[in-house]
Amino acid sequence: MRVTPNLDTINSFEICNPANPDFMQTDPAICYNGENYIVAWPDEKNGVPNIFYTTVARVSPQGVVLDTGVCISTGAGISEYRPNIAFDGERCFVVWYKSSNGIYGRFVNGEGLPEGNVLTIAYDGTGGPNLAFDGTNYLVVWFTGTYPDLEIYGRLISSQGTLVGDVINIALGSGCHRWADVKFDGTNYLVVWQTGDNSSGQIIYGQFIDTNGVLVGSSFMISNNTNISRWWPALAVSDRNFLVTWGQGTSSDIYGNVDVFVTGIDDKTTELINYSYSSPTIFSGTLIDFAKGKSIIYDVTGRKLKSRLLKSGIYFIESGGQISKKIIKVR
Numbered sequence: 001m002r003v004t005p006n007l008d009t010i011n012s013f014e015i016c017n018p019a020n021p022d023f024m025q026t027d028p029a030i031c032y033n034g035e036n037y038i039v040a041w042p043d044e045k046n047g048v049p050n051i052f053y054t055t056v057a058r059v060s061p062q063g064v065v066l067d068t069g070v071c072i073s074t075g076a077g078i079s080e081y082r083p084n085i086a087f088d089g090e091r092c093f094v095v096w097y098k099s100s101n102g103i104y105g106r107f108v109n110g111e112g113l114p115e116g117n118v119l120t121i122a123y124d125g126t127g128g129p130n131l132a133f134d135g136t137n138y139l140v141v142w143f144t145g146t147y148p149d150l151e152i153y154g155r156l157i158s159s160q161g162t163l164v165g166d167v168i169n170i171a172l173g174s175g176c177h178r179w180a181d182v183k184f185d186g187t188n189y190l191v192v193w194q195t196g197d198n199s200s201g202q203i204i205y206g207q208f209i210d211t212n213g214v215l216v217g218s219s220f221m222i223s224n225n226t227n228i229s230r231w232w233p234a235l236a237v238s239d240r241n242f243l244v245t246w247g248q249g250t251s252s253d254i255y256g257n258v259d260v261f262v263t264g265i266d267d268k269t270t271e272l273i274n275y276s277y278s279s280p281t282i283f284s285g286t287l288i289d290f291a292k293g294k295s296i297i298y299d300v301t302g303r304k305l306k307s308r309l310l311k312s313g314i315y316f317i318e319s320g321g322q323i324s325k326k327i328i329k330v331r
Contacts, residue, residue, distance in 0.1 A: 187264030
């Protein structure tokens with residue numbers, strides 16, 4: 001939020017402000033469904049005092065709040081917390097947890113209304129649900145247990161709301177595993193989480209999972225293993241690597257790591273760097289079709305590109321199985 005020197009807010013607006021100011025709303029999550037933003041949050045106004053139920057509302061790209069807040073859960077007298085939401089191209093899927101009572105989800109259509117029944121994803125989930133969509137299924141992740149014995153699990157769910165396969169064991173055993181985030185890189189999911197109890201410091205770990213729910217390789221350390229507090233890992237994915245972030249230290253500074261590369265890339269970086277080139281070809285304007293026949297174009301990271309996608313930059317041509325030419329497009 002931006003604030004003027006006179007402490008007036010700039011361009012901020014209320015999404016939910018019930019008539020009774022004693023009712024609380026907290027922990028919002030958001031996604032964009034191609035037409036509007038869908039905001040989800042736990043809301044006290046839909047239950048009884050001190051009981052929060054999962055609520056959603058649409059907000060237009062122009063900042064117009066289209067709904068007063070629609071409760072999408074069945075309530076049942078148990079508070080619901082920390083929803084997350086993702087979009088699958090047709091509908092949004094919202095996940096949340098009830099206090100020590102499981103992980104739940106429900107679809108929300110383009111009108112901001114719930115569709116289908118509330119889906120029970122895990123009866124024993126105790127917190128931290130998160131999710132990502134791979135084009136066919138969602139992967140929902142959460143942690144289960146009683147502190148400090150917490151473990152991370154996952155489950156694939158189809159865009160029709162069907163549980164797919166078995167529960168996925170992601171981070172089990174001693175170590176207090178919790179607060180996972182997950183993203184899909186076009187080939188596999190990456191799940192990141194913190195391991196360590198409150199008194200011993202935490203380490204950020206990661207694990208790739210394929211679209212069938214099978215672990216790809218072993219879990220790996222993303223942060224270093226010094227005895228220091230690390231909390232709330234989050235990640236985003238580019239076309240080349242992930243940025244994983246977390247809060248670290250007693251003053252909770254923000255740290256990050258981009259050493260985790262996306263899967264499914266034929267990495268030619270070393271070959272590109274080590275090849276001895278003659279003078280590069282420099283061109284501008286209309287793209288010259290350097291990649292004729294079965295030739296392949298790579299960028300400086302070793303990522304394959306189509307010739308029509310080339311912007312200004314440095315590129316390399318592979319022809320007959322060998323890197324043969326360096327080209328520079330200046331504009």
